[in-house]
Amino acid sequence: MFDDRSPIYRQIADRIKADVLSGVLKADEQVMSTNQYASYYRINPATAAKAFQQLVDEQVLYKKRGIGMFVSTRARDMLRAQGRESFFGEVVDPMVAEARAIGIPLAEVIRRIEQHENNGGV
Amino acid sequence: MRVDVQGLTVRYGEVTAVDDMSFSLSGNKIYGLLGRNGSGKTSLMSTLAGYRKPSGSVQLDGAPVFENAAAMRQVCLVRHSADAADKGDKVSYVLEYGAAWRDTWDNAYALELVDLFKIDLKTKVGALSLGQRSALGVVIGLASRSPLTMLDEAHLGMDTPTRYAFYDALLNDFMEHPRTIVISTHLIEELASLLEEVLIIDSGRLVLQEEADVLRSRGTEVTGNVSDVDEFTAALTVLSEKSLGSTKAAMLYGALDYDQLIRARQLGLELGPIALQDLFVHLTEPVGGKR
Amino acid sequence: MKIFRHLITSIAVFCVLVAAGAFAFAVVTTFVVSAFRDVEISAWNVVASQVARWFLFWVGIYLIHNLLPIAVAHGRTRREFLAGASAFSVVLAFVMGLLGWLGFLVEGGIYSLMDWRADEHGSSVAYFLMFLVWCAVGMFCAAAFDRFGAGGIFSIPIALSLVAVTTTGIPGSGKLPFVPDLPVLLGSGWHLVSVAAFLVALAGTWAIARDMPVRLRTT
Numbered sequence: 001m002f003d004d005r006s007p008i009y010r011q012i013a014d015r016i017k018a019d020v021l022s023g024v025l026k027a028d029e030q031v032m033s034t035n036q037y038a039s040y041y042r043i044n045p046a047t048a049a050k051a052f053q054q055l056v057d058e059q060v061l062y063k064k065r066g067i068g069m070f071v072s073t074r075a076r077d078m079l080r081a082q083g084r085e086s087f088f089g090e091v092v093d094p095m096v097a098e099a100r101a102i103g104i105p106l107a108e109v110i111r112r113i114e115q116h117e118n119n120g121g122v
Numbered sequence: 123m124r125v126d127v128q129g130l131t132v133r134y135g136e137v138t139a140v141d142d143m144s145f146s147l148s149g150n151k152i153y154g155l156l157g158r159n160g161s162g163k164t165s166l167m168s169t170l171a172g173y174r175k176p177s178g179s180v181q182l183d184g185a186p187v188f189e190n191a192a193a194m195r196q197v198c199l200v201r202h203s204a205d206a207a208d209k210g211d212k213v214s215y216v217l218e219y220g221a222a223w224r225d226t227w228d229n230a231y232a233l234e235l236v237d238l239f240k241i242d243l244k245t246k247v248g249a250l251s252l253g254q255r256s257a258l259g260v261v262i263g264l265a266s267r268s269p270l271t272m273l274d275e276a277h278l279g280m281d282t283p284t285r286y287a288f289y290d291a292l293l294n295d296f297m298e299h300p301r302t303i304v305i306s307t308h309l310i311e312e313l314a315s316l317l318e319e320v321l322i323i324d325s326g327r328l329v330l331q332e333e334a335d336v337l338r339s340r341g342t343e344v345t346g347n348v349s350d351v352d353e354f355t356a357a358l359t360v361l362s363e364k365s366l367g368s369t370k371a372a373m374l375y376g377a378l379d380y381d382q383l384i385r386a387r388q389l390g391l392e393l394g395p396i397a398l399q400d401l402f403v404h405l406t407e408p409v410g411g412k413r
Numbered sequence: 414m415k416i417f418r419h420l421i422t423s424i425a426v427f428c429v430l431v432a433a434g435a436f437a438f439a440v441v442t443t444f445v446v447s448a449f450r451d452v453e454i455s456a457w458n459v460v461a462s463q464v465a466r467w468f469l470f471w472v473g474i475y476l477i478h479n480l481l482p483i484a485v486a487h488g489r490t491r492r493e494f495l496a497g498a499s500a501f502s503v504v505l506a507f508v509m510g511l512l513g514w515l516g517f518l519v520e521g522g523i524y525s526l527m528d529w530r531a532d533e534h535g536s537s538v539a540y541f542l543m544f545l546v547w548c549a550v551g552m553f554c555a556a557a558f559d560r561f562g563a564g565g566i567f568s569i570p571i572a573l574s575l576v577a578v579t580t581t582g583i584p585g586s587g588k589l590p591f592v593p594d595l596p597v598l599l600g601s602g603w604h605l606v607s608v609a610a611f612l613v614a615l616a617g618t619w620a621i622a623r624d625m626p627v628r629l630r631t632t
Contacts, residue, residue, distance in 0.1 A: 006395045007335040008315060035297045042289055043315040044152055045297050047335055164629065173485060174626035189624065194488045201629060206486035208479050222419040223487040268488065 008043055012051035017060060020075050021083065027073045031061060123183055123196060123269035123302045124149045125170065130178035132165040132326075139165035141326035142178070147304075147319075152296060154317035154334065155306040158406055162326040163306040164201060167272045170304075171199030182270060195225060198268035200259040200276065209248030213241055213258060217265075224266055231295075232265035238287055252279030260288055264295050272304040277313075289316055310399045320398075324406040334398070341396030342378060345371045350389040354382075361404035373404055416484060416497030420476075425505055428472065432512045435460050439516075440523065452529035457520045461513045461540055466547040466576070469509065473502065473551020477618065478559055482627045491623050499615055502548045510541030542607035543579040549614035550575050556621040559628065571617070575610040578603075 002011045019025040031037075034052055038045040052069055055061040060075045072078075099109050125147040132140035140162045147153060157163045169176045172187045172194050180187050187193040200206065207216040213236065220227045236243060239257035241250065250258065256278045263273050277285050293316060296303060307313055320337055322329040332340070341361070344351055351363075351370040361373040373396055378386070386393055439456040446452060476498045484494040514537040524531050550572045558565030581603070 002315060003397070007338045009335055038297065039290070039294055041315075042286075042293060044318045044334070045293075046151065046318045047315075050335070168627070168629075171486075172490070175624045189490045189492060191490045191493060194485075194490050197488055199486070205627060205629075206483055208483065218423075219419075219483055219487060223415060223484060223489055266488075 002041065002043065008047050009051040009054065012037070012041075012043075012048060013054050016051070016055060017079055020060060020071055021079050023076070025071050027071055027076065029071050030067075031069050031071065033068055125270065125302065126179070126181040126184070127166075127170070128179040128181075130166070130169060130176055130180060132162070132169060132174070132177070139326055140169070143323070143326065143328050145321065145328055145331055147302060149302045150300045151302065151318040152292075152316055153302070153304045154310070154313060154320045155304055155323065156308065156310060156320060156402055156406075157306070157323040158308055161323050161406070163323065164274055165326075166323065167199050167274055167304065167306060168201070170270070171197050171272060173199065173205075196269040197272075198224075198263055198266035198270070199272040199274065200263040201274045206262050207247045207258065210246060212244055212246055213250075214243040216247060216258065216262070217243075220262060220265060224268075226267045226269075228265050228267050231267075232261055235261040235264060235291060238291065239284060253281060253284060256280050257284060257288070260291070264291060267299055268301065270302045270304070272306070274306045275308075276305065277307065277309065285312065289313070292316065310402055311397075314398045322402060322405055329405055337401065338395070338398055340375060340377065341401045342374045343371055343394045343396050344374060344386065344391050345369065345394070346389060346391035350391060354386060354389060354391055361401070362407070373400070375401070375405070414497075416489060416494055417500050420480075420497060420501040421504065424472065424475075425501070425508060428468075428505060428509065429512065431468065432465075432509060432516075435464070436512075436516050436519075440520070443523075443529075447527065447529065452524070452527070453532070455517070455520060455524070455531035455534060457513075457516045458532065458534040461516065462535070462543075462580075465509060465513070465540075466543055466580075469506065469544045469548040470551040472505065473548040473553075474555040475551075476501070477552045477555035477622060481622065481625075485627050491625065495619055495622060498552065499619075502552070502615075503545060506541055506545035506548055509544045510537055513537065513540045538601075538604060539579075539607075542604055542611070546579045546607055546611045546614060547576055549611050549618065552618045553614045553621070556618050556625065560621050560625045568617075572614075575614050578610050579607045 002008045016025065016031065025031065031052075032040065034045055034049045037043075037052075038048045041048075052061060056063060056069070059072055060079065061069045062072050063069055096106065096109070099106065127146070128144050130140055130143045131138065143162075143166065155163050155167070165174075168174050169180055170182075170187065172189065175188050182193045182196060185193045187197065206219065217229065217232050217236070220232065221229045236258075239254065239261065241254055241258055241261070247255065247258065256276055257280060260273065260276050263271050263276070277288065280288065289312070292303070292305075305313060305317070314334065317334045319331065320334045321331045330337075344354060346354075346369070348365055348368055348370040351372050355363075355372045355374060359375045361375050363370060363372045365371070378393075383393075436457065439460050443452055443456045446456075480498070481491065481494050485491060517534060521531070523529075553575075554565070554568045554572050557568035561567075
């Protein structure tokens, strides 16, 4: 469910994006209607509508009049590109900082990453 | 339904329950009226429902509500002890009043809700448990289908499954029949996700009126060294502070701008969100509040 | 109109049933008494002149104390409710007066059959007016106490003087203090005084209740 510590519409949008990235939601697949979503997750329909509107604005979703909302064909590629852009800033940099703080040499971190590469865990 | 309140004051003898309050609700949303016990929630809603004569102005869609038959038809307020019911009356009789006296009443829906909440139609209101009486209030409020429906502490005494059934019924009926719904409560956590807009009142005054999702982004918790936190928060609105050893955490109200975010990073401060419930607690805390 | 109709279908029907029950009780009691001693008074007159007015008084209280808040909670104005309740009080008093008359008729038949003696009773109009005033006074007192709490006590002396005028025309229900002969002197013109008493009680009810707050009922 959604927590009460950040705007719910942003949490909804993030969750749908995550579903698109992981492939749970596929290209041109219909997503739940605003009301279904609101009812399922017990949230205000206006909040759900705001999240969906944001996703339409970001071209993750597109509207078909009178039918509903669907995942854009290129949504996954787009989100992956965005993810790649922010990956170093949001994931790698804090990891390096954490490693430094607890005294793990970076060489050791790199070695661990190389192990993943060799195990074929792409 | 649009609601306009201007300079509203409610007094009981020496006690001022609502103190020169003004606000507008644009309508067709679910509003949360949040306030501590005795903050004036019930008095405010009683005036909105024409239960008492306002000093100041209370208008529904531009028309004064008190003793105005056309406006009164559009309003339903259920206070936690159901006003629309006598303790000696059977539940079925209570519903008959609704059907007889309300033009907008949906009796089929009322019976559906009574069934959902497992209220026995033959039981007298006085013999219902507090939770069931609250549920009966919800039945009256929702089945009235009033363009302005107000539920005052409607969840009182309900057990958890019943509360969730109430939230689901409220949400689904609101989506099918959009109208202005005002819910008062001091228990925010469960209800918060249902609300589109929030009004916080304290000691009879309006503290703030804001979209719930905007409010969720308003609070920030800053954690770090005592001296760094003090420096950072010097010119900001601090709702509360607590410290442990050389670490200090402060709750801030208001969005931080870009420069402030940079400065926080330079000082090595940790920034985190605040839950709506905490924000509410600190916004309505008496001056010189507790730790 | 909705309020009036609902009051008629729910409360008036209830009142008629109560009256029917009271009549049956009065007849049975008379037969029981006749086994031990001679019957010399009309049992139905005891009901009609002593008990019924208190019942109508209670109905008046119920209207304002119990039903007015429910009406407001269901989106009706006080004015609408008071209009409905005022009209209802007239109809109810009339119906009860009619039942009183019917009761005397039937009882008279039984008495002559059994060769019992009945004392005299008042005119149907007198009963109707007594019921009317007592009901309106009930509304008046309920409004005063609901609105002013203990301060509503001021309504009691007013209520006493209003109801006193209605009982004088009815044998066995009380005489006016100080001027017991006044009603006799005025004849049926005295009914006008009862009508005036009803109007005063009603006006008082309206004045107090038309902008009365709906109290929070404690559970």
